[in-house]
Amino acid sequence: MHEEELFGVKEDNKQRLGLQSPDVNDDLCPERQETELTLIKVEVEDKDTPHIKEEVDTSSVKEEEEPLPFYNKEEELMLSDIKEEEMEEIVTKLVDEDCPSEESSSSSQHITTEGEKDHCKDSQEDGLLAPISDDNDAESHSPHTDDDEEQSEGVNLAVFRGEDGKAHVLDAYCPHLGANLAVGGRVVGSCIECPFHGWQFQGDSGKCENIPYAEKVPDFAKVDVWHSCEVNGQILVWFHCDGEEPQWTVPEQEEITKGEWVYRGRTEHYVNAHIEEIPENAADLSHLTYLHTPGIVSGVDLRYTKNKTWQFVQHHWKAQWASESSPFNHCSQMLLKHSLHVFGIHWPLLDLHVVARQVGPGLVFLRFDHSFLGSGMIMQSVTPVEPLLQCVSHTIFYQSNIPAFVPKFILKGESIQFERDVMIWNNKTYISKPLLVKEDSTIRKHRRWYSQFYSENSPRFQYQRDTLEF
Structure with a gap:
């Protein structure tokens, strides 16, 4: 293809x-x-x-926002007693006297x-x-x-x-x-x-x-x-940190709007990581084989997921990632094929095809179709909470005629696999210039694509100070 x-x-x-x-x-x-x-x-x-x-x-x-000025008793006035022009003059004067200049601010x-x-x-x-x-x-x-x-x-x-x-x-x-x-x-x-x-x-x-x-x-x-x-x-x-107007829209999922797919659950995780590392996972194809091959029955603790007790169940993955062209260059796609092997035997009835489409830096739509378990979508959103702390939610919508336990099981399996990544993210550091080999080329492409979401005015987090004056 x-x-x-x-x-x-x-x-x-x-x-x-x-x-x-x-x-x-x-x-x-x-x-x-x-x-x-x-x-x-x-x-x-x-x-x-x-x-x-x-x-x-x-x-x-x-x-x-103008910093709130401090008024002396002599300067106290009721809003209702002054005209708007006079009020603006008073506020301007007080701000000039009390507030630091732009040059001295951080x-x-x-x-x-x-x-x-x-x-x-x-x-x-x-x-x-x-x-x-x-x-x-x-x-x-x-x-x-x-x-x-x-x-x-x-x-x-x-x-x-x-x-x-x-x-x-x-x-x-x-x-x-x-x-x-x-x-x-x-x-x-x-x-x-x-x-x-x-x-x-x-x-x-x-x-x-x-x-x-x-x-x-x-x-x-x-x-x-x-x-x-x-x-x-x-x-x-x-x-937008430069104050620009929206430059793209979020696609409407007709199945959700029309009620053909209904809400079946939601998970939420807090991740201690750089915001870019979460979507970058889609382009890190080699980690799928190493981190996500052990069956979900082996749990999320990476110290035990490769235990021989659970090796009879394995997930096999085939994936590709690519950015989209104009006018959708703010989007990217990952094609993922999943198959389940039990005691080395492939169970084709549990094959799953997923198309994960990212829109902008923080929204991902994972659409999956199954031969007899129906189709649905998981919407992933990444919201920064504070420096290096992200709130990641996954919300699943599924065919209304499919029993609820099916999408709930899918969401549970996705959550287990995601928490394996969380264990990595929570204990790693962000490397802006990583050491990559030829097989990691998609990571380099993803970082180049993702760079469009930064500008010269994007603030940077300071790791350290040059002095002890904190």
């Missing part, structure tokens, strides 16, 4: 990611009928490599979302789409922060669904006195209400719509909005 045939992609690029949420089967997620309020904490992670901008679906980078000020350790250069196609929430469950995501060191440690988001059913993603902290909108706040129409003083902010624009004790709402009272899109039962937020 030619490489073009093997990795050709049929992509329906007609549907663009927008603010409107697609129809999702209500049976999958009954919670969609209720008002939802979720706190999302997303953190920047990195280690000597620039931060990735993960495609968190829709949005741009926030404008830098380089981490440009950090934003999903971080990486030490990486390649710029690319106009940077972006990170990380799931902020599942329709079946709430999930965390990664946004960005503009000019603040907290950026590298994470960002809090408030994710809620208005009474009209539309999902919104806002910065979690009220600009009034900093209360967390997602902790004790409530949904009022299409607004979220602060639990501290009752300020209400619109989900679409972030603009303050009502202050219960004030005669007038200042025009500049608002919180930053992360434009979100809801697709395949997930809410995604777009992040």
Whole structure:
């Protein structure tokens, strides 16, 4: 089979990611009928490599927040007593006096979302789409922060669904006195209400719509909005460290949208690793034979997986990886064929064909088809939580007419194999210039492909300091 045939992609690029949420089967997620309020904490992670901008679906980078000025008693004024122009002059004056200049601030000020350790250069196609929430469950995501060191440690988001059913993603902290909108706040129409003083902010624009004790709402009272899109039962937020608009969309899986495939389970793992190493696994073809050949009955502890007791069950793998061409050069594909051997005998009924398609730096769609066990999909998402800590979730959708134990068994088997990788990742170091042999050529190709998700402004994680002044 030619490489073009093997990795050709049929992509329906007609549907663009927008603010409107697609129809999702209500049976999958009954919670969609209720008002939802979720706190999302997303953190920047990195280690000597620039931060990735993960495609968190829709949005741009926030404008830098001005540090809160300190007022003297003589300068205390009520908002309602000053005009907007005067207020801007006062704030500008106080910021000039009290805040450090750009030149003296840390380089981490440009950090934003999903971080990486030490990486390649710029690319106009940077972006990170990380799931902020599942329709079946709430999930965390990664946004960005503009000019603040907290950026590298994470960002809090408030994710809620208005009474009209539309999902919104806002910065979690009220600009009034900093209360967390997602902790004790409530949904009022299409607004979220602060639990501290009752300020209400619109989900679409972030603009303050009502202050219960004030005669007038200042025009500049608002919180930053992360434009979100809801697709395949997930809410995604777009992040780009340079503030660029989304440059690609996440493909809709029609079987999920139409309800032909239903939700059958989800796993979540926290991995101590550079974010790039997780998707790089797809291009590391040689590790499949060594790490994943022992049967799943031998467990996840690598000290015992090659025990002779379990050698009668073995998984055999054949895989290929390749990046896709324009206009899908932000995507790559892995073709995987799995066969099971028991006591050396091949059981063809358990052969499994998997097509793993990665979209951007953090989303992978693993579609598998079986001769009599049906077909389904596992969606993998990688969300940075903090430097060198990733949250990896796997959500499975499967044919509705297939008994639930079948997809649950598949998800369990995938989880066991994945945890073997986790044991490696949790105890290894990231090498930006690894020693590779000819047979590792796909790893080199993958790193070249993945470099498009970094830019010159991608922050780097510092391993060490030159002095003892911490």
